Amino acid sequence: MFVKVCGLRTAEDVDAAVAAGADAVGFVFAPSPRLVGQDLARELAARVPASVLTVGVFRRQPLEEVRSLVEASGVRAVQFHGDEPRSFYEAFPGHVLIRASGEVVDHGAMGEDLLLLDAPVPGEGVAWEWKAPGHGRKWLLAGGLTPGNVAEAVRATRPWGVDVSSGVEISRGVKSPDLIRRFVETAKAAQGVPWTRPGDA
Ligand SMILES: O=C(O)c1ccccc1NCC(=O)[C@H](O)[C@H](O)COP(=O)(O)O
Numbered sequence: 674m675f676v677k678v679c680g681l682r683t684a685e686d687v688d689a690a691v692a693a694g695a696d697a698v699g700f701v702f703a704p705s706p707r708l709v710g711q712d713l714a715r716e717l718a719a720r721v722p723a724s725v726l727t728v729g730v731f732r733r734q735p736l737e738e739v740r741s742l743v744e745a746s747g748v749r750a751v752q753f754h755g756d757e758p759r760s761f762y763e764a765f766p767g768h769v770l771i772r773a774s775g776e777v778v779d780h781g782a783m784g785e786d787l788l789l790l791d792a793p794v795p796g797e798g799v800a801w802e803w804k805a806p807g808h809g810r811k812w813l814l815a816g817g818l819t820p821g822n823v824a825e826a827v828r829a830t831r832p833w834g835v836d837v838s839s840g841v842e843i844s845r846g847v848k849s850p851d852l853i854r855r856f857v858e859t860a861k862a863a864q865g866v867p868w869t870r871p872g873d874a
Contacts, residue, residue: 674827675834676860677813678841678853679730680707680796687717689850691725693857696834698725702742703732703754705796706846707838714746726750726769732795736761743768754795759783771813777806789836792816798839805830820855827863835860 678690679699690698698721700714701707709717718727729748731739733755743751743765750769753761762770762783772778772785775793790812792799800817803826814832819840827835837860839845841852 674861674863675813676857677726677728677834677836678838678848678857679728679815679836680705680838680842680846681717681848682707682709682713682846683848684717684720685850686848686853687720689848689853690857691721693854694861695853695857696725697728697750699728699730699752699836699838700746700748701730701796702739702746703730703734707796711742711745714742714748718747728752728769728771730754731757733757736764740764752789753783754791757783773815775801777804780806780808780810780812786811787834788812789815790832791836796838798842800826803830805832818856818860820852820859823856823860824863827860 675696677697678695680701681687681698700709721727727748728750729743730752751765752771754773770785771787771789772783773789773791780788792801798817806812811833813834813836814830815836818837837856841856843849
């Protein structure tokens with residue numbers, strides 16, 4: 674089970690996610706209480722070992738802004754949460770590409786490596802009627818996941834991975850190392866599909 678912890682803003686958050694065994698950590702560059710700037714993101718990304726994927730999260734931002742933040746922060750993956758066109762995905766060869774969507778879409782149509790099925794409004798901690806996209810490709814489940822419900826969500830939908838933000842916070846935008854540890858532990862123990870590196874077939 675691939676586990677991404679999103680919306681990290683402090684060195685303690687990052688260290689907790691890495692120590693817990695997260696496979697990816699996300700830095701939000703879109704308007705959000707979890708927004709980080711390029712310098713902080715670069716500092717935080719530098720703490721992350723190469724085995725853990727660093728993800729820059731964007732929503733409805735101009736391509737030049739995205740490009741500049743990706744380059745300056747050094748993140749290795751780019752996650753789009755709006756209706757960004759294919760040209761946005763094509764602008765980042767060599768990066769892992771994550772396409773987030775609030776509905777089941779044609780996986781691969783944008784050239785993405787991973788599809789992230791999320792609530793209609795991201796990062797709000799709202800659980801939706803979780804369902805699988807109905808194809809054999811790699812996808813991540815997100816939206817209102819917590820240490821208390823992630824096992825049930827995984828059992829119901831059998832994703833390749835999961836993504837969390839609000840469910841590991843003690844207040845909006847403030848992560849809890851203990852909740853991060855509990856979430857990663859529970860998700861890893863849940864019965865998902867076998868882990869392989871994102872981008873591989
Ligand atoms: O987290 C945000 O505030 C955010 C803002 C704008 C675009 C994306 C955002 N988050 C993306 C994520 O990957 C979240 O982890 C995902 O939506 C799940 O969030 P949650 O339901 O709070 O666990």
